[in-house]
Amino acid sequence: MFTVCILEPxxxxxxxxxxxxxxxxxxxxxxxSNSCNHPRREQHxxxxxxxxxxxxxxxxxxxxAGSGRYTTDGWLFEGAMPPEGDRFRIMPIVGTxxxxxxxxxxxxxxxxxxxxxxxxxxxxxxYPDGRRRKQILFNIIGDQDTRxxxxxxNIATGRELTPGDWA
Numbered sequence: 001m002f003t004v005c006i007l008e009p010x011x012x013x014x015x016x017x018x019x020x021x022x023x024x025x026x027x028x029x030x031x032x033s034n035s036c037n038h039p040r041r042e043q044h045x046x047x048x049x050x051x052x053x054x055x056x057x058x059x060x061x062x063x064x065a066g067s068g069r070y071t072t073d074g075w076l077f078e079g080a081m082p083p084e085g086d087r088f089r090i091m092p093i094v095g096t097x098x099x100x101x102x103x104x105x106x107x108x109x110x111x112x113x114x115x116x117x118x119x120x121x122x123x124x125x126x127y128p129d130g131r132r133r134k135q136i137l138f139n140i141i142g143d144q145d146t147r148x149x150x151x152x153x154n155i156a157t158g159r160e161l162t163p164g165d166w167a
Contacts (some may be wrong), residue, residue: 002057087143
């Protein structure tokens with residue numbers, strides 16, 4: 001059994017390679033947009049698919065992952081995905097050196113293990129414009145709550161976190 005998780009676009013306007021039509025000359029408002037109007041948080045949804053063979057899983061994963069906004073838009077796992085409630089998510093720390101740090105919203109992608117979530121958070125994520133980012137401060141939480149299961153900077157296990165609070 002092989003499980004593939006891919007962040008799928010919410011609509012055709014968030015598909016890789018989508019090119020909006022030029023803004024018509026008669027539209028004078030700067031807010032006119034031919035892009036997706038869904039909230040940024042909802043523009044991609046994690047989908048889980050199980051396969052019997054490695055070849056089929058590879059085709060799904062390598063055919064889609066990396067073709068989206070980031071080079072890591074999912075994962076490939078050898079095994080069955082645990083049921084909801086036994087999965088994990090990453091809750092990053094967001095902010096800059098010039099501002100305060102706060103707990104970010106948990107990522108959409110569920111992970112079958114803490115180790116897999118850690119490896120995903122600690123790898124380099126490349127953006128289409130060439131920028132690279134590595135998550136350094138983050139917590140691993142449950143898929144149904146925001147209780148800490150593991151922390152990269154020693155937050156107590158079991159502590160409840162709230163997105164937007166000071167970190």
